[in-house]
Amino acid sequence: MFILQLSLIGICIALIPLAWVWLRSGADRFGKLVWVTTILTFDLVLFGSFTRLTDSGLGCPDWPGCYGAASPFIAHQAIQAAQAALPSGPVTMAKAWIEMMHRYLALALGVLIIAQVVVAWCKRKTLPVSPWWPVALLILICVQGAFGAWTVTLKLQPIIVTIHLLLGLTLLGALARLALSCMPVVVPEPAASRWQPAVWIGLALLVVQIALGGWVSANYAVLACTDFPTCHGAWLPPMDFAQGFQLWRALGQTKAGDFITQDALVAIHWTHRNFAWVVSVWLLGLGLRLRQFKALLTLANGLLALVALQCLTGLANILLQWPLLMALVHNGGAALLLLLLIMLNYRIAISRQSVRHTAAKV
Structure with a gap:
């Protein structure tokens, strides 16, 4: 049940940039969608850094939810019990919210990339890029999600954390490259x-x-x-x-x-x-x-x-x-x-x- 709730949260967040793109005038909505997704990815990379720097990576020690719930608000009793048992530990209400906000943004990013795949294949005859680009991005974010899960379940193992960061930046770079392909460029x-x-x-x-x-x-x-x-x-x-x-x-x-x-x-x-x-x-x-x-x-x-x-x-x-x-x-x-x-x-x-x-x- 909480998986469905998490999905709905991700969709609701993604609807904000999707609505903005849809309401914009002009034919190049796909290019605008890619740029919006790139900006959100940059924000997610920064928020991931914030999560790591505030020691919030284990604010919710399970995955994808928080103590089996879709939000720290629902799991507040388990969070308070963990904090009471280990006051200097990684679990606090603030850290749980930071960790879950990071996951919510990642879910929203996944929704936006799925939207890219749908639009790319529906308009594949008129787009300046291959529709397989968004498909590759979707595969990449799924791999990134797996490393996000292992980051938690393997208790912040350094190699997993580092690969998770590099994959996030790879996704950011690939999205930027796709966005550049969708817009005119001044030739040096x-x-x-x-x-x-x-x-x-x-x-x-x-x-x-x-x-x-x-x-x-x-x-x-x-x-x-x-x-x-x-x-x-x-x-x-x-x-x-x-x-x-x-x-x-x-x-x-x-x-x-x-x-x-x-x-x-x-x-x-x-x-x-x-x-x-x-x-x-x-x-x-x-x-x-x-x-x-x-x-x-x-x-x-x-x-x-x-x-x-x-x-x-x-x-x-x-x-x-x-x-x-x-x-x-x-x-x-x-x-x-x-x-x-x-x-x-x-x-x-x-x-x-x-x-x-x-x-x-x-």
């Missing part, structure tokens, strides 16, 4: 096409850095080094990389079941911090180079600004002891960087296709 100068490999490398470096950041967050290693630019007063502090990057283990434990050491947490933090220099230098150089193209100037400036923002918020997280707002901005900045690089890659790919088309005519 032909010379911009030679920078596509550099953009791809930048995107790959960013994905690695996001994965490292997810691993830091999943292992609560943000404050493993609280000084800068050194760590515990040393450029190369004692570190245990083997234990720190042991993937399949419980939160806070080694594979053998012992408590994870401080040296392992330092290794996790140190790797993310120092790889950030590699990513920043590459993206800053790329942004400066791409500013020469008028059609890419806004995106290039955005790239420079976001890299600067990420460096500042990353440093602030260390020096200010991981404030919630700064951590959220840092997470959101990473997602925006991903979107921006996808947009750059798409525009440069259009430029390369234009060059090839011109060469073929000659």
